[in-house]
Amino acid sequence: MPELPEVEAVKRIIGSQIQGHTIEKITVNRPEIIACPSADTFCRRLTGQTFGSMERRGKFLIFPLDGGDRIVLHLRMTGCLLLTAADTPLEAHTHLIFHLSDGKELRFSDTRRFGRFWLFEHGEADTCSGIAALGMEPFDPAFCGQYLSQNLGKRKKSIKECLMDQHVIAGIGNIYSDEILFAARIFPARPACGLTGEEWERLSAAIPERLSYFIEKNEMTPEEYLQGKGQDYRNTPFLQAYGREGAPCPVCKEPLRRMVIGGRSSTYCPVCQAANADDLYRLLLASYGKPRWWSDDPYTVMFQAVLVQNTTWSTVEKACAALDGRLSPALIQALPPEELEEWIRPCGFCKAKARTIKDLTAWFLKYHFDSRMVRQIPGRDLRKELLSIRGVGKETADVILVYAFHKPSFIIDAYTRRFLARLGYDLPDDTAVRHFFESALPRDAQIYGWYHWLILDHCITVCKKTPKCDACPLKPYCRQRL
Ligand code: SF4
Numbered sequence: 483m484p485e486l487p488e489v490e491a492v493k494r495i496i497g498s499q500i501q502g503h504t505i506e507k508i509t510v511n512r513p514e515i516i517a518c519p520s521a522d523t524f525c526r527r528l529t530g531q532t533f534g535s536m537e538r539r540g541k542f543l544i545f546p547l548d549g550g551d552r553i554v555l556h557l558r559m560t561g562c563l564l565l566t567a568a569d570t571p572l573e574a575h576t577h578l579i580f581h582l583s584d585g586k587e588l589r590f591s592d593t594r595r596f597g598r599f600w601l602f603e604h605g606e607a608d609t610c611s612g613i614a615a616l617g618m619e620p621f622d623p624a625f626c627g628q629y630l631s632q633n634l635g636k637r638k639k640s641i642k643e644c645l646m647d648q649h650v651i652a653g654i655g656n657i658y659s660d661e662i663l664f665a666a667r668i669f670p671a672r673p674a675c676g677l678t679g680e681e682w683e684r685l686s687a688a689i690p691e692r693l694s695y696f697i698e699k700n701e702m703t704p705e706e707y708l709q710g711k712g713q714d715y716r717n718t719p720f721l722q723a724y725g726r727e728g729a730p731c732p733v734c735k736e737p738l739r740r741m742v743i744g745g746r747s748s749t750y751c752p753v754c755q756a757a758n759a760d761d762l763y764r765l766l767l768a769s770y771g772k773p774r775w776w777s778d779d780p781y782t783v784m785f786q787a788v789l790v791q792n793t794t795w796s797t798v799e800k801a802c803a804a805l806d807g808r809l810s811p812a813l814i815q816a817l818p819p820e821e822l823e824e825w826i827r828p829c830g831f832c833k834a835k836a837r838t839i840k841d842l843t844a845w846f847l848k849y850h851f852d853s854r855m856v857r858q859i860p861g862r863d864l865r866k867e868l869l870s871i872r873g874v875g876k877e878t879a880d881v882i883l884v885y886a887f888h889k890p891s892f893i894i895d896a897y898t899r900r901f902l903a904r905l906g907y908d909l910p911d912d913t914a915v916r917h918f919f920e921s922a923l924p925r926d927a928q929i930y931g932w933y934h935w936l937i938l939d940h941c942i943t944v945c946k947k948t949p950k951c952d953a954c955p956l957k958p959y960c961r962q963r964l
């Protein structure tokens with residue numbers, strides 16, 4: 483389907499040739515391609531009028547005439563305009579012919595017959611072609627990142643679908659939305675509401691840049707245009723993403739992928755257009771639903787965070803069930819270590835874990851077992867205090883920070899690392915992993931906590947040792963899918 487660069491090519495090639503020529507007669511073979519007025523009125527009113535300088539608006543062509551009337555044309559899927567000598571054999575599906583004063587013919591053909599003409603009289607408002615509802619032209623001086631974020635920034639739809647919304651930006655279709663998103667390094671299925679200010683800026687720069695580039699690549703002489711029968715737009719060798727599934731990415735050489743978004747095929751690079759932590763979070767949340775939270779009781783969280791080290795959650799549940807709802811810091815403080823070891827035996831490493839629980843409880847006693855007092859400690863200092871307790875590693879400290887005291891500190895464990903490695907994020911160390919998550923998310927303990935659960939859920943149910951890639955909601959993003 484012709485998009486802005488192709489329609490612009492038609493305007494430049496045909497427009498310059500018909501300007502100043504008068505319509506002597508019109509032949510209409512398929513009246514239904516004239517949307518309004520009737521075919522008779524269309525022919526009667528236009529005969530004798532002279533073409534002015536052709537214009538384009540989005541994917542519409544506008545033919546102003548010397549009497550003040552104007553023709554509007556949308557080529558839709560397969561519409562095509564050719565300017566030929568009168569004795570050139572007719573193309574199949576030629577539905578309308580303008581016979582011009584210089585002896586040439588402006589012919590409109592359309593295999594699928596979706597293209598439409600409208601005629602508006604001098605001063606008549608265009609209420610039916612759709613032009614009035616078009617959004618901003620990408621080359622409008624007012625077109626900018628702010629315009630895009632204001633008009634699209636609250637939408638949950640994919641950014642690819644939003645770019646094709648003619649009510650916001652005029653002229654972009656399936657081909658150039660892929661090219662623009664590739665150039666802007668944005669994954670096409672991302673919900674528009676997740677884009678950052680910087681990404682809207684990148685997008686607003688890529689849109690006119692890519693469209694101008696393809697307008698330039700479509701440049702050809704009238705003879706070349708005629709030779710290609712108006713179908714050869716010459717941009718194909720220059721496309722970087724669209725239609726190139728499996729071919730190496732022109733930037734990183736990773737094979738390009740294809741997915742269907744809103745019923746349209748979309749090609750993208752899984753590396754250059756990789757999702758950020760926020761995209762992944764939204765996708766996990768949409769796929770696995772609202773996750774569970776650890777216990778509301780801060781001491782239970784601390785207790786369980788130690789128990790779950792090197793074991794499964796079910797053994798932790800078993801140990802807690804044996805306590806029969808009696809768990810409290812005062813009880814554990816008073817309990818002889820051997821008895822505590824016995825209680826937590828199902829979780830393994832009971833001697834070391836009992837010692838850590840005892841030390842953690844002693845630390846909590848410093849704050850009179852009052853979690854409100856602990857919450858007043860700045861997160862960084864609290865993390866240091868927790869890490870100073872024997873047996874409390876970074877992972878346990880972060881679980882306690884997030885789930886017990888609601889301090890945002892992203893939890894990095896074996897699942898987090900596997901999650902990122904499988905998706906193809908090659909991050910050198912935990913500092914880089916922390917930055918990946920924390921730089922893309924609001925500093926919010928609930929989000930960090932939920933994210934951690936979602937990753938667990940994903941790794942336990944889908945991205946297991948032997949992953950179930952076919953059922954995986956992150957498949958389009960994943961470089962390692964098996
Ligand atoms: S596609 Fe497969 S390997 Fe990739 S995240 Fe999903 S389950 Fe894991």
Ligand SMILES: [Zn+2]
Nearest residue numbers: 731734751754
């Ligand atoms: Zn790439």
